[in-house]
Amino acid sequence: MxxxxxxxxxxxxxxxxxxxxxxxxxxxxxxxxxxxxxxxxxxxxxxxxxxxxxxxxxxxxxxxxxxxxxxxxxxxxxxxxQNVVGAVKSGPMVAIAATGTVLACFAAVALISRLSGQVETMDEIEAREGALTPKLAQQDGLGSVVR
Amino acid sequence: MITQAISHALQVNALLTAFAFVGLVMWLSAALSKYLTMNRVHGSAIAIVIGLALAFWGGTMTGGKSGLADISILSGIGLMGGAMLRDFAIVATAFEVDVEKAKKAGLIGAVALVLGTILPFIVGALAAAAYGYTDAISMTTIGAGAVTYIVGPVTGAAIGADSSVIALSIATGVFKAVLVMIGTPFIASMIGLNNPRTAMVFGGLMGTVSGVSAGLAATDRRLVPYGALTATFHTGFGCLVAPSIFYFIVRAIV
Known part of the structure; x- marks a missing residue:
């Protein structure tokens, strides 16, 4: 029910x-x-x-x-x-907070990906799996996207 | 007479009016996303920006503090976007979380998630303080908004923030999501975003499912499910820690 x-x-x-x-x-x-x-x-x-x-x-x-x-x-x-009229008075705070956040997080992604060493890229994985099961790999990639 | 009948019907059925109105906004946003930005900017982000813009318009029209909901025929927007239905719908999104899939993300996903909640919170709270919002409630709410545009208002409502501060937290989160959507393809090669593991780290760190999925789709469609896997936990985790641990830490410091 x-x-x-x-x-x-x-x-x-x-x-x-x-x-x-x-x-x-x-x-x-x-x-x-x-x-x-x-x-x-x-x-x-x-x-x-x-x-x-x-x-x-x-x-x-x-x-x-x-x-x-x-x-x-x-x-x-x-x-x-929301009381956006009241919020607008704070000026560019929103842009500064958001930009600062995104830059800090991009930097952290770069740092973690460097620290964790070399891993197989998507192209390499697909080249390897493609040799075995070409259709399955394709479906897995796109099928989940649509969901 | 006809206008009277229409406005009577709209006011009596306020919630239905809100559904129809928001539906139109969503439809318009989807069209704008498709034809104006070539799907670069997710329709949901455009819709939220339109929502904020309409709240500004409503606020200037009526001089009230509740945005569009102060306009009598649109009072249903207040019920639809109020705390009750909002929390109800947000909790519902957790139903799609699969515990087995969560284990796949592993330790590195968890580290990214924790870092992706702490870093934005600190940056957001500091920006808030720099612009004169030095009380613990406002700093926490805006910091939470920098995590995602959901965590901000949920936290703000939970700890009793002012509506204008909640509006700022939503705007910060949406701005962040849009930056992620647009910026990701340009920065992807610099941060090594070409494999599933980095995509999972990326999802955990950036949060905002809409930002991550649109940004990754523009970079490499195959990475989307990996980024979305960790990003889905972001809002839940943020809603758990921002109005609790983070709030207490900020309160202790301020």
Whole structure:
């Protein structure tokens, strides 16, 4: 049933909200401490449990999947709700924060890839696998992209 | 009379009006992404920018603080984009996380993920402080926005940030995602982005699934699934640590 999926999602989200509030109270802050993250962990655990028992049916997937697909539109609505007039007054902070972040992260990728030494490039992997199973490698690359 | 009937129907069915309105924005963004940027910039990023621009327009029109939601026929936007449905939808995205696949990313993916959350947070929080947002709540929210445009508002709402600060955190995250989308192909050879392992490191460090998948697609389509694999954990991890550990650290320092 589709409602099972929606209910599962609702239970996990509520559980996260409650745990987050409790954690906030325990730590003495007026905040929901990590509630969304905790809810996600609950949902992943719930899914794992269902899969192991063979109870993950199409209805449950549809109930959760619909809301997952709805997330970007909801984020757009959220963005349309904010006090942007107030935010614009801060000037170029957004550009500086974002550019600084991207540069720092690019540098970290370069550093990690240098430190971890030589690895097979995508072209080399495909040349090797292509000799064995040409079609499979092709599908694996593109099939996952479409998803 | 007709306009009265229309505005009555739109106001009574506020949430449905919001669905239709956001649907139009999404459709327009997809078209802009395809024809104006040749799919370089992901439609979702364009849609969020349009959302922020509309909030600015709404704010100047009404003088209110809730962007478009202050316009009476669009009040449903406030419900659709409010904390309840937002958290609901964000949690739902975790359902696609496969524990077995997560293990494939391994230690290097985990290191990239942690580093990719800490580095943006520090840069974002410092930028916030430099522009006069020196309280712990604002610094944490804008720092979280530099992680992804989801972590920012989720964190801001959780710790009680001002709406204008939340708007800044969204804008920072979207700006970052767009930079990743556009910049990745140009910088790919410099950072050794030509193999699955670096792609996984890249996904973990850059975060933003839309930025990573669009950036990698423009670089080498075959790398997308590897980058997306680690990037999917980014938002969840950020939502877990930003309004908790990171907030406490910032509060202790400030």
């Amino acid at each position: 589709t409602i099972s999926g929606v209910a599962l999602l609702a239970i996990c989200t509520l559980l996260g909200a409650i745990l987050g509030d409790l954690l906030g109270m325990a730590l003495g802050v007026k905040a929901n401490v990590g509630g969304v993250g905790l809810a996600m962990i609950a949902l992943i655990a719930g899914r794992h449990w269902l899969v192991r028992r063979g109870m993950l049916n199409e209805g449950i997937k549809l109930g959760v999947g619909f809301w997952a697909a709805f997330y970007i539109p909801i984020v757009v609505a959220m963005a349309a709700n």
